[in-house]
Amino acid sequence: MTDGQRDQLLLSLYSSVLQPTSIPGVLTALDRFLDSDGLHLLGWDRVRNSATTSMATQRITEIHGMYSAEARAMDNRFDIAMKRPIGTVHACQHYFDDRFVNRDRFYQEYLIPLAGMRYVMGSRIYSHAGEDVVIAFNHEHGRSPFSTVQLHHFQQLIPHLSNWFTQLRQTEALRAAAWSGEQGLAALEQGVLLLGQYGQVLYLNPVAEQWLAHSPAWVAGRWLQQRPIEEALQRVRKNRQTVCLPLSLPQGAFVIHLLPVPQDDSLQTSYSGKNLDLHPYGDILLLIRPRHRQHQPSTADLSSLFDLSPAESRLARALASGINAEGYATQHQLSLATVRSQIRAILTKSGEDNLQSLMRLLAAIPAL
Template identity: 25%
Template sequence: MRISKKMIGSELARGALSVLARNVLCLCHQIVMTDAHELDRVDGAFVIGMPSMTDNEFDQCVAGFYQAASGQVDWGQALRALHEAFSLWAIHIFGLDMASGTITFSFEVGDARPEAAIDFARTWHRHDPRTRLALQLDEGQWMNCREHFDDAFVARDPFYQEFLIPYGGRWVSGMKLVEDGAFVSLLAMMRGPHQIPFSKSEDALAHRLAHHLSLAVKLYRTNSRLANQASNSLALLGKIEAPLLLIDEQRRIHFANPAARSILDAAETLVERGDELFCRRAHDDTELLLALRRLRLSNNAYLGDAVAPEEKAFMRCALPGSAHHFGVYLNAIRPETSMGAFGRTPLAMVLLHDPRRRLQLDPFMVGAAFDLTPAESQLAVGIARGMSVNEVAIARGVSIETVRSQVKSIFAKTGTSQQSDLVSLLATLPTHTR
């Protein structure tokens, strides 16, 4: 493969090549240090086997699980040992109440962006073929995705192409940790697209560790130390750079991240009175009320309930002394469709855009504005930064046809027909949703 100077100069291409180079060096070193019997054959090729873990390291890792279950250390600290030992992109354990479809607890460690967890809870958990398969397992049964989802499946599956791979994930091995009536707990150990899949000997070691993790989760439940999932989700929202709030249909503010709190403190367009959100101008405040009503967060609580609820709404607030308008994007967060990740109260996720701020484009904001998938929003931002379709395909490790298909979808959703129009549109973000 020939790599042009333009490709090398690309931010994402450099990142992909850097990751690939590190993995190749690591692979070469492991091959030198590994005997032939420690290699597993995967799709005709040899893959490195068991990671290096001494008996003492194994015991310390197991001890960490039980310490987390009893509240002596946090789960992040306990899971990090697994993350490092297996060179993971991310590790995730979570509990599900199958009767209500809600997440009862969720802990994750790794390099995945917090937006990935939010998008998964809001939308993509419904499209995840891995979770559907894992829920069919018996308690204690292990699964490796490479035994179920081949490259052809991944190449055509929307969950992989539109969500997981764009965020940096690809391979998963895991186990059903607990099944107790309607309660289920799952473990997912994940690697990225530029890493190698899990080998049989790695699975064997991880399975031994997961047996203790299963017992620790049962102890955790018995001790009634289940974390509040809404609190975990709020912690993730706090890491998002775009100004973001959660409000209910009565405008009560359930959460405001630091960027949104700064806007509220300035009280230029939006203000907090008591614990509720208001607009300074009466006209804008009426528009906020109407936007919330279009979401219909409560069932059978409005005249004309035959009208289908909207999942997103948009409004503008006038900026004093300026011809610009403040953009307010509202997205419905319904417990029944978000696995209860933000609690049992229907909420509106409010994203704010100040056109006077010339910050780096935020894919999360762009996705919310135009209803783009994670793959499409990252691609749109990449195009705005001058990347080519070929460079994006190489960086993600997907086909050019896949990226071109995503470009067409972006054009359709944004109402543009060529890349120059898209760049112009993103320069200021839209003043209305499509």
């Protein structure tokens, strides 16, 4: 492999952090680069004594899931990696001769008969919060040990592999947080739209996309083309103050909050001489929600949350949908005094002080 091909391999390695589906192909390329017969990347939790991560190329895929706590306990190679500093390359031929291998349970019961492998070179590339991650390249039984040149090439890759896996772990947490946030916003029927300084859309969550679809307020996926909204955007840009206004869409009546992206220096860092806020070009955040939520929590949900009686749960659900006490009393042929008594009971059980606070609480509860 030429220097240019090696550089391309490293670029692909780092790119896979943002495109995890490309990781198997990158690992296969690494395997070929080092003339290996199989690559295995294994993360191990020292506290739970179990695997946290296991990625392998095709030759190892069939058996890497069989690497159990029992196999780990027999694996002297892993113990060597744990005793050496992170980034240190080790090769099994430097520690285990043929006599040892012929008598060792791990080699004779696991590695050779199941994987068909004999020689390995590896390194620990990551260690954090009780997790250790090692990467190992294998030679089949019958091949020669890894050469000095191969060990040297592997050593040159180690810093990149360590950085790559660290970034992979960090982006996994970000992806999990983003997914959780998306699910939470969807449950709350909350649309989020981030506009840039020129009105361009920088971010649009699926809920906002659903609300704005086929709307005259939404043109070519770029900006909101209704005069009240345009005027509100101008006010927010000028005064940097939050504005709230009603929004009429084909799907119904909505409320839109326009919030200026913070310009606080504490949120800024320097990049190429520019200030970065929560988004490098973010200007105004728009929060869009239906005036009356389409998906309300069930009476069973409310009963479970606040230990309400069936009658109180029905009333609480009606309040959450926008029905007032008078309307509920008329609809269910109850006296207003009875409804107000039930509201007082709901306030007590929910811990809220007044009806307005209760309404805000109920409006924020998603359908469970």
